[in-house]
Structures are given as structure tokens and as C-alpha cells.
Amino acid sequence: MAEVELRAVRKSFGATKVIHGVDIKIADGELVVIVGPSGCGKSTLLRMVAGLETVSEGTIAIDGMPVNDREPKDRDIAMVFQNYALYPHMSVYDNMAYGLRNRGMDKAEIDRRVREAAKTLELAHLLERKPRQLSGGQRQRVAMGRAIVREPKAFLFDEPLSNLDAKLRVQMRVEIKKLQRQLGVTSLYVTHDQVEAMTLADRLIVMNAGVAEQIGTPMELYARPATTFVGGFIGSPAMNFFPARAANGRVELGGGIVLAMSNATAAGEVTVGIRPEHLTLGGADGVSLPIKVELIEHLGAEALVYGHLPGGAALTARIDGETDVALDAQLTLSVEPRHIHLFDKTSGRRVD
Amino acid sequence: MRKVVFKGTLLPLLLIAPQIVITVVFFYWPASQAVWQSFLIQDAFGTTTEFVWLENYQVLFKDPGYYNAMGVTAVFSIAVAVLSLGLALLLAVMADKQIKGAGFYKTMLMWPYAVAPAIAGVLWLFMFQPSLGVLAQVLRGWGLDWNPLLNGRHAMILVIMAAAWKQISYNFLFFLAGLQSIPKSLIEAAAIDGAGPRRRFWTVIFPLLSPTAFFLLVVNIVYVFFDTFGIIDAVTHGGPAKATETMVYKVFQDGRLGGDLGGSNAQSVILMALVIALTAIQFKYIERRVHY
Numbered sequence: 001m002a003e004v005e006l007r008a009v010r011k012s013f014g015a016t017k018v019i020h021g022v023d024i025k026i027a028d029g030e031l032v033v034i035v036g037p038s039g040c041g042k043s044t045l046l047r048m049v050a051g052l053e054t055v056s057e058g059t060i061a062i063d064g065m066p067v068n069d070r071e072p073k074d075r076d077i078a079m080v081f082q083n084y085a086l087y088p089h090m091s092v093y094d095n096m097a098y099g100l101r102n103r104g105m106d107k108a109e110i111d112r113r114v115r116e117a118a119k120t121l122e123l124a125h126l127l128e129r130k131p132r133q134l135s136g137g138q139r140q141r142v143a144m145g146r147a148i149v150r151e152p153k154a155f156l157f158d159e160p161l162s163n164l165d166a167k168l169r170v171q172m173r174v175e176i177k178k179l180q181r182q183l184g185v186t187s188l189y190v191t192h193d194q195v196e197a198m199t200l201a202d203r204l205i206v207m208n209a210g211v212a213e214q215i216g217t218p219m220e221l222y223a224r225p226a227t228t229f230v231g232g233f234i235g236s237p238a239m240n241f242f243p244a245r246a247a248n249g250r251v252e253l254g255g256g257i258v259l260a261m262s263n264a265t266a267a268g269e270v271t272v273g274i275r276p277e278h279l280t281l282g283g284a285d286g287v288s289l290p291i292k293v294e295l296i297e298h299l300g301a302e303a304l305v306y307g308h309l310p311g312g313a314a315l316t317a318r319i320d321g322e323t324d325v326a327l328d329a330q331l332t333l334s335v336e337p338r339h340i341h342l343f344d345k346t347s348g349r350r351v352d
Numbered sequence: 353m354r355k356v357v358f359k360g361t362l363l364p365l366l367l368i369a370p371q372i373v374i375t376v377v378f379f380y381w382p383a384s385q386a387v388w389q390s391f392l393i394q395d396a397f398g399t400t401t402e403f404v405w406l407e408n409y410q411v412l413f414k415d416p417g418y419y420n421a422m423g424v425t426a427v428f429s430i431a432v433a434v435l436s437l438g439l440a441l442l443l444a445v446m447a448d449k450q451i452k453g454a455g456f457y458k459t460m461l462m463w464p465y466a467v468a469p470a471i472a473g474v475l476w477l478f479m480f481q482p483s484l485g486v487l488a489q490v491l492r493g494w495g496l497d498w499n500p501l502l503n504g505r506h507a508m509i510l511v512i513m514a515a516a517w518k519q520i521s522y523n524f525l526f527f528l529a530g531l532q533s534i535p536k537s538l539i540e541a542a543a544i545d546g547a548g549p550r551r552r553f554w555t556v557i558f559p560l561l562s563p564t565a566f567f568l569l570v571v572n573i574v575y576v577f578f579d580t581f582g583i584i585d586a587v588t589h590g591g592p593a594k595a596t597e598t599m600v601y602k603v604f605q606d607g608r609l610g611g612d613l614g615g616s617n618a619q620s621v622i623l624m625a626l627v628i629a630l631t632a633i634q635f636k637y638i639e640r641r642v643h644y
């Protein structure tokens with residue numbers, strides 16, 4: 001167990017820059033999730049920590065020691081791969097024991113660790129099987145077991161759940177979280193799934209196009225997204241964005257809609273962000289949004305209402321599932337001023 | 353695996369017919385002819401034929417020349433198989449690494465396979481011809497008395513090199529395909545698991561290549577037993593003093609040149625039985641250790 005620290009880490013393949021400087025200090029036992037769309041550089045960042053990619057600039061330190069020039073095997077980390085990367089010709093037992101044998105560990109100790117991990121992961125009855133005889137979830141657990149037995153300083157997870165079906169994914173997500181708590185191993189976890197990211201993370205790194213847009217706890221990111229990208233990426237359904245002009249504590253959305261935000265200091269062209277779940281039915285003074293209902297999706301406990309503002313901007317609202325709303329009806333929605341996010345129009349950065 | 357069931361029997365029969373016809377015409381028919389003729393003795397002018405049961409075989413097994421051919425075949429086939437498989441694997445592992453111009457190397461390594469055995473033989477013959485050959489000159493320059501025309505050992509080395517060189521391309525192609533089908537993440541997982549390059553190769557890559565290696569072993573055995581005829585015929589004619597006379601070459605020499613059709617056919621039958629037995633043994637004992 002150890003701290004993992006990234007200092008101004010950059011990566012370029014030839015002239016193409018893929019990671020533009022990431023800084024984070026992952027505390028001992030913390031689970032940090034790197035989340036972002038495909039191609040944002042999140043896997044590359046993880047592979048750099050693992051030692052599978054070279055670091056172009058900056059420093060990666062594990063337990064205070066820079067490891068840039070160390071081979072993967074000398075970094076004392078364990079990695080769980082997206083396709084599990086189990087050795088197909090070895091039994092479950094041998095798959096887990098392989099890393100320990102390579103390190104010349106005592107046979108009895110290997111046996112003890114493998115059996116203990118197998119017990120924790122409910123794999124004890126499968127130790128003699130080959131990977132091809134296992135289900136997706138079991139393979140996933142073997143991959144976890146291979147990481148656990150090593151008792152490494154850090155776990156690295158590269159989209160470990162994306163090959164599983166939806167139900168199993170939720171189940172394994174819970175298991176991984178429990179296991180990580182129980183073992184208290186510093187972990188770095190990569191995913192493109194924001195729900196997975198929110199539920200697992202102690203802290204999140206939201207990456208976009210090689211830049212760490214924001215680093216913080218899931219609730220910090222949800223409550224105060226630093227950029228429009230983070231606002232749109234975290235939360236489901238995604239945040240509504242409208243172009244607007246801000247001046248003197250007032251935000252004009254166009255089409256005659258004006259939101260009163262008495263404590264906002266922003267001025268000029270802005271982007272307004274409002275989450276669908278923060279819109280409520282019924283008007284309120286200074287914060288009313290009239291829409292015509294174009295589509296309703298009933299999800300049971302809640303319903304999603306889609307429509308357009310008079311100014312032409314599309315809007316989604318999440319309302320109570322039992323509310324009776326007719327198609328083509330005119331609705332008035334309102335939002336509390338504290339739930340209105342303002343972003344600079346050109347840079348996309350948060351302005352208050 | 354999905355099973356496809358055809359309605360009726362005509363279409364399936366038609367579909368397999370070409371394969372069956374080719375096998376019958378080019379294998380079963382000549383093979384059965386060989387078996388039949390191995391029981392016969394013809395006089396030198398082909399006017400009389402006599403049925404002699406196993407006399408042809410008895411003569412063969414009393415002939416020291418036949419044992420010589422067996423020994424030559426053993427040395428030749430083991431050397432060619434080991435060399436061509438080993439070098440092909442080495443080259444494939446090198447070519448699999450991402451290096452500049454890999455495509456060029458791969459293409460160049462493929463080319464020898466397109467060369468006919470006899471031409472490959474002639475190529476090596478020229479290079480190592482004692483008085484004219486470019487490489488023979490080099491060897492002589494080093495003070496080596498290189499002469500495959502007179503020295504049986506030199507002749508053997510020459511045909512082994514020619515036969516192995518010819519087969520490397522084929523083996524290389526399959527090994528490279530095998531290597532590329534191994535997921536990269538497996539190698540990375542092994543690297544993180546603390547295995548160095550050498551250990552990764554022997555504990556992960558090689559076991560996963562074993563189906564390919566096994567297939568190539570079978571193909572290579574058949575190759576060295578039969579297809580190397582052209583190389584030996586072009587380079588040494590089995591000489592000097594029968595030092596490179598393999599079993600398949602002796603079949604040709606005794607039958608076509610020596611006129612002993614019965615004896616030659618008996619040798620063919622033995623050769624056939626030997627290859628069938630070797631393949632069966634390989635399937636029985638080696639395949640068990642192969643991981644598919």
C-alpha cells in the first residue's frame with residue numbers, strides 16, 4: 001500500500017500530444033477513478049502508471065519513489081485488464097500463482113495466498129478449471145484474484161467491467177468496491193461509464209482530450225462542475241445547456257426569458273447549465289421556464305419530459321413519475337437559483 | 353460450433369467430390385499400385401513379371417545401402433526440421449516486434465517459399481560450387497577446404513541448408529500469424545506479473561503457439577521426407593558416394609535409374625508406412641501436450 005503521485009505527466013506519440021499534463025496525488029488506500037469518453041487518454045494514463053507506456057514528460061511516483069524508468073514488474077503494481085488477459089493454457093490456480101512463482105515465492109506461501117484469495121472471491125471450487133470453462137463474471141473474479149494475491153502497492157483497473165452484461169456489471173461493481181475497502185489498497189480505475197465512476201470513486205478525474213478537466217469527489221463534481229464538459233458528462237440525463245447573456249445579476253436566455261441570479265457576478269456571453277432533476281413543475285418568481293412537451297419517457301419512479309424553450313433551446317426535465325403530463329401541453333418549469341450553473345461561453349469554464 | 357445440416361444427399365456429395373477425386377486419383381490409386389507392385393519382380397526389359405510375395409522387402413532389409421539411406425534421412429530430416437522451425441520461430445518473434453520497415457522484412461522473408469525446390473537447390477549449388485561459388489570462395493578464403501562434390505559431410509550440410517532455407521518462409525508465415533493472434537494484453541499481464549522477456553516467451557507465448565508448432569511439425573516431416581527430392585536431385589544426386597541419398601531419393605534411383613521397379617515400390621510402401629506412423633505418433637503423444 002502506498003501513495004501514487006502524478007506530477008505534470010505528459011504523453012506524446014511522435015508529434016501528437018495525447019496527455020497535456022496531469023497532476024494528482026492519490027492517498028494511501030484511496031480509490032481514484034479516471035473517467036472520460038473514448039480517446040480522451042484515460043487508458044494511456046493508466047498504462048503509464050503501469051509502465052506499459054513510457055512517460056514523455058513529468059514524474060510518476062509510487063510510495064515516494066519515481067518509477068518512470070522502472071519496468072512494470074519492478075513497480076509492485078497489479079493490473080486488471082478489460083479482456084481479463086487470463087493465461088488460457090493455465091488453470092485458475094496457476095493463473096493466480098504465476099506472478100508469485102515469477103518472484104520466487106515459497107510454495108507453501110503461494111498456496112496459502114491463492115487459496116485465501118479464491119475463498120474471498122468464491123472461486124475455491126473452480127481452481128482446477130481453465131479460463132475457457134468459466135463464465136464472464138468468474139473470469140473477472142480470477143483476474144481480480146490474480147491482482148489480490150500479489151498484495152501489491154496499487155491496483156490498476158482498465159475498464160474491468162465493460163465486457164460484462166448490465167446486471168453482472170452492477171454486481172461486480174459492488175464487489176470491487178467492497179473488496180477495495182476491505183483490502184485498503186490504493187487503486188486507480190479507468191472507465192467510460194459515469195455511473196460506475198460516480199459509485200466507485202473516492203475521487204474522480206474527468207478527462208477530456210488529454211486534459212484533466214476536474215479532479216474531486218463525485219459530489220463536488222456534481223454540485224460544482226468546473227467546465228461545461230464535466231457538467232454534461234457527470235449526471236444522467238445530461239445537464240441542459242442554453243446560450244445566454246449575463247449582466248447585473250440577471251441572465252437573459254432569449255425568447256423573453258430572464259433568470260434572476262442576484263449573487264451572480266458574471267457578465268457577457270455565457271452558457272447556462274441546469275440539470276434535468278433540478279427542474280420542478282410550476283412557475284416561480286424570476287426563474288420560470290415555459291416549454292411545450294414534445295416527448296415523455298416514463299421510467300416508473302420518474303418521467304423525462306423533452307421540449308424546447310421559446311428561444312429554441314432543447315430542454316430535458318426529470319419529474320415525478322406519477323405526475324400527469326399530456327403530450328403537446330404547455331408547462332412551466334422552475335429552478336432554484338443555486339442550481340443554475342454559469343460557464344464562460346468560449347472557454348467553457350465555470351463563472352460565478 | 354454451428355452445425356449445418358443439408359437437405360438431401362446430392363449437394364453434400366457434389367461439394368466433397370472434387371476433394372475425394374483428387375485424393376483418389378493422386379494418392380489412393382498410386383499408393384495401391386505401389387503396394388501391388390512391391391510384391392512383383394520384373395525382368396530388366398519388362399517382358400516377364402513374377403509374383404514374389406515379400407521377397408522385395410527381404411532383399412531391402414538385407415541391403416546395407418538401405419540402412420544407409422535410413423540414416424541419411426534421419427540426419428537430414430531432423431536437421432532440416434529443427435533448423436527451419438527454430439529459425440522461423442526466431443525470425444517470427446523478431447518480425448512481430450513493432451519495428452520500422454517490418455512489412456518489408458516480412459515480404460522478403462516470404463519470398464523463398466515461392467521458389468521451386470529444384471531452383472532453390474540450384475541457387476545453393478551455385479553459391480557453394482567449390483570452384484565458382486561466391487560463398488565457397490569465402491569459405492576457402494578462411495582456409496576451409498570446402499568441397500561438397502567430394503566431401504559427403506559438406507554435401508549434407510549444403511542440402512540441409514537449402515532445404516531448411518526453402519521451408520523457413522512457410523514456417524515463418526504460420527508462426528507470425530500465430531504470434532499475432534496472441535492478445536497483447538496477455539504479454540503485458542505477464543510483464544506486470546514479473547516475467548522477463550525470456551520467461552514470458554517460454555511460459556506464455558510458446559504454449560499458446562503450440563498448436564501452430566505442432567501443425568508445422570507434421571507438415572515439415574512430410575516436407576523433408578518427400579518434397580526435398582528436387583533439392584537433392586538438383587544439388588547432389590544423392591552423392592557423393594550416397595552420402596545424401598535419402599529414402600525418397602533412393603526410391604527414384606533404384607526404380608527410375610536402376611530399373612528395379614519391385615524394390616523401388618517396396619521402398620515407397622515402407623516410406624509411406626513410416627510417415628503415416630510418425631504422424632500418428634505425433635498426434636497421439638505430442639498433441640496431448642498442445643493447448644488449443
